[in-house]
Amino acid sequence: xxxxxxxxxxxxxxxxxxxxxxxxxxxxxxxxxxxxxxxxxxxxxxxxxxxxxxxxxxxxxxxxxxxxxxxxxxxxxxxxxxxxxxxxxxxxxxxxxxxxxxxxxxxxxxxxxxxxxxxxxxxxxxxxxxxxxxxxxxxxxxxxxxxxxxxxxxxxxxxxxxxxxxxxxxxxxxxxxxxxxxxxxxxxxxxxxxxxxxxxxxxxxxxxxxxxxxxxxxxxxxxxxxxxxxxxxxxxxxxxxxxxxxxxxxxxxxxxxxxxxxxxxxxxxxxxxxxxxxxxxxxxxxxxxxxxxxxxxxxxxxxxxxxxxxxxxxxxxxxxxxxxxxxxxxxxxxxxxxxxxxxxxxxxxxxxxx
Numbered sequence: 001x002x003x004x005x006x007x008x009x010x011x012x013x014x015x016x017x018x019x020x021x022x023x024x025x026x027x028x029x030x031x032x033x034x035x036x037x038x039x040x041x042x043x044x045x046x047x048x049x050x051x052x053x054x055x056x057x058x059x060x061x062x063x064x065x066x067x068x069x070x071x072x073x074x075x076x077x078x079x080x081x082x083x084x085x086x087x088x089x090x091x092x093x094x095x096x097x098x099x100x101x102x103x104x105x106x107x108x109x110x111x112x113x114x115x116x117x118x119x120x121x122x123x124x125x126x127x128x129x130x131x132x133x134x135x136x137x138x139x140x141x142x143x144x145x146x147x148x149x150x151x152x153x154x155x156x157x158x159x160x161x162x163x164x165x166x167x168x169x170x171x172x173x174x175x176x177x178x179x180x181x182x183x184x185x186x187x188x189x190x191x192x193x194x195x196x197x198x199x200x201x202x203x204x205x206x207x208x209x210x211x212x213x214x215x216x217x218x219x220x221x222x223x224x225x226x227x228x229x230x231x232x233x234x235x236x237x238x239x240x241x242x243x244x245x246x247x248x249x250x251x252x253x254x255x256x257x258x259x260x261x262x263x264x265x266x267x268x269x270x271x272x273x274x275x276x277x278x279x280x281x282x283x284x285x286x287x288x289x290x291x292x293x294x295x296x297x298x299x300x301x302x303x304x305x306x307x308x309x310x311x312x313x314x315x316x317x318x319x320x321x322x323x324x325x326x327x328x329x330x331x332x333x334x335x336x337x338x339x340x341x342x343x344x345x346x347x348x349x350x351x352x353x354x
Contacts, residue, residue: 114188114226121192125152129196143257145200146250152193153246159186160240164233171237171288176230176297183232190239191222214312221305231302234292238309241280241288248273270327277320281313 125148132144163182164171179187198215201207225235252269255261292298292306 114184117185117188118191118195118226121189122195123192125193125196129200141204142206145197146253148193149197150247150250150254152190153243153250156186156190156193157240157243157247159189160236160243164237164240169233171234172291175234175288175291175295177233178230179225179232183236184226186236186239187222187226187232191219191226194219194222210312210315214309214316217305217309217312221302221309224299224302224305228299228302231292231298234288234295234298234306235302237288238285238306241284242313244280245273245276248276274320274324277317282317285310285313 128151129144129148132147133141136144136147159182163180163186167180167182168174169177169180194215198212198219201212201215221235225232248269252261252266252273255263255266255269260266289306289310293303
């Protein structure tokens, strides 16, 4: 059997996307168990084979690992050196290994730091909340919490929008793709906030079951995506279409607290909130959910969680429709009452004096 056939039988498919990766960080069992027979062939006199004689698979392994002599001889691999996946249409940042059918996203320096990043994010949001409570002693705790929520909404909307629309990959065509460093940082930042907000809501008991279920699903989904190393593309897109309405929702609350809600600004905020919720969260969210459910690389558990999250959004939509109905009915009654007051009243065929 040729060296190329032996490599093909091992089902080794290494896809290097971008960034750098040191083969020393890969477990010794993987690197040497898959090429043990290749080394034995070399030791028996196959070292004189040229790359053309060995075939493309063996040439690829030689290019990656050098001579297989020792660990110290293995060079640092860069994305410009090797691109082994011919059918890959997008090339996210990081290293993506597919070994014996198992997919692992090995972005150097991020796997072990994921819990640390989330913990740091939680501490930062807690510290910010404590500072706001100290600076706004004359205000309620909800005031400070909503300030944190407003700041989080603005920051995460910008970051997730940049990651989804500019940095890529496109969620509708690359669902299930490996996580990029930017996506990992955005989800870690958001995970810390959701942990903070869920704890605050449970402590003060200010939210209903639907909001608590929404927070729980969000936390579980982000933990799963960060742990699996893929599918952050679609989750980041869902985060963008969900959080883009959050600053408007918090602004509406602050306007009501300051007595400025029943103004033109309050009407504008309500209109933009309903518009963005219907168009982006329901319309755009439906497109992302379809891409997630039909993507072959997305975990079935994540697909179920995405569908559950969309059902929660439908629940919020029902509440918004009730709010719009009440608002329209109130405006209609106000308009009819104002019209009846200003309209002339006929008395015995004559207009009443005003």
